[in-house]
Amino acid sequence: MDARAIATVYAINCSDDIGSAEINFLEQQGYQIQLLSTIESLLREINVEEPGCVFVCTKQNEVLIYQLIREFKKRKIPQEIVLIAEHVGIKQAVEVVREGAYTVVELPCSKIILLNTVQETIAKSARKLAKRIELLELTRKFQSLTDDEFEVLEALVKGEGNKQMAHQLDVSSRTIDRRKRALFDKINVDSLADLLLSYIRWSQVDKTVESQ
Structure with a gap:
C-alpha cells in the first residue's frame, strides 16, 4: 500500500x-x-x-x-x-x-x-x-509458553542437552522432547539457532519499546 x-x-x-x-x-x-x-x-x-x-x-x-x-x-x-x-x-x-x-x-x-x-x-x-508490530508479535509468542516450556527454553539457552534437562527437571527425555516440540511450534521456528535468535531479540523487546 x-x-x-x-x-x-x-x-x-x-x-x-x-x-x-x-x-x-x-x-x-x-x-x-x-x-x-x-x-x-x-x-x-x-x-x-x-x-x-x-x-x-x-x-x-x-x-x-x-x-x-x-x-x-x-x-x-x-x-x-x-x-x-x-x-x-x-x-x-x-x-x-x-x-x-x-x-x-x-x-x-x-x-x-x-x-x-x-x-x-x-x-x-x-x-x-x-518494527513495533513485529516485536509485539514476538512478545505474544513467548508469553504463550507454559512454565514447563519456558524452563526448557532457559535450559536450551544455557546449552544444556536433553539428558541434563530431564535430570534437572525430574522428567523423562520423552517429556523434554514433547516440550521442545511445543516450544518450537509456538515460537514458529524450525531450528535451535532460529529459536535462540528469536529469544535474544525478545529479551531486548522491553528496552527497545521503552526507547521509542
Whole structure:
C-alpha cells in the first residue's frame, strides 16, 4: 500500500508559517494535513497506529518543540517530529535533533524540500511501526509458553542437552522432547539457532519499546 494513502502531516502552531500553497501542494501528493494549535489537541487527534509526521513551528513559542519531544518519548509515539522555523542556527538545530527531533527545516523553503522531508519522516515512522508490530508479535509468542516450556527454553539457552534437562527437571527425555516440540511450534521456528535468535531479540523487546 502506498504510505501516502494513509499518512497524515500534523502541523502545530504553523498557520502563520506554512501557507495554503504548501498545504495544497502536499494534499495534491496524497497526504492528509491537520493544522493544530496546541500539543493537547495533537495528542487527541494523532493516530499512533498509522505512519505520519509532525511539523512544529516555534515562532511564538520556542519551548514548544522540547515539550512535544518529551511527550512523544513518554507516550512512545512513533511519528517523527520536524522543527519548522526561520533563521535556525546550527547550535539550535543540533540541540533539537539531539533531543529527539528528526530534522529541522529552515523557512523559507521550496515545496520540494517540504515534500522530501515529509516522505523521509513518514517512511521512518512506518519502519518504526512495522518494527513495533513485529516485536509485539514476538512478545505474544513467548508469553504463550507454559512454565514447563519456558524452563526448557532457559535450559536450551544455557546449552544444556536433553539428558541434563530431564535430570534437572525430574522428567523423562520423552517429556523434554514433547516440550521442545511445543516450544518450537509456538515460537514458529524450525531450528535451535532460529529459536535462540528469536529469544535474544525478545529479551531486548522491553528496552527497545521503552526507547521509542
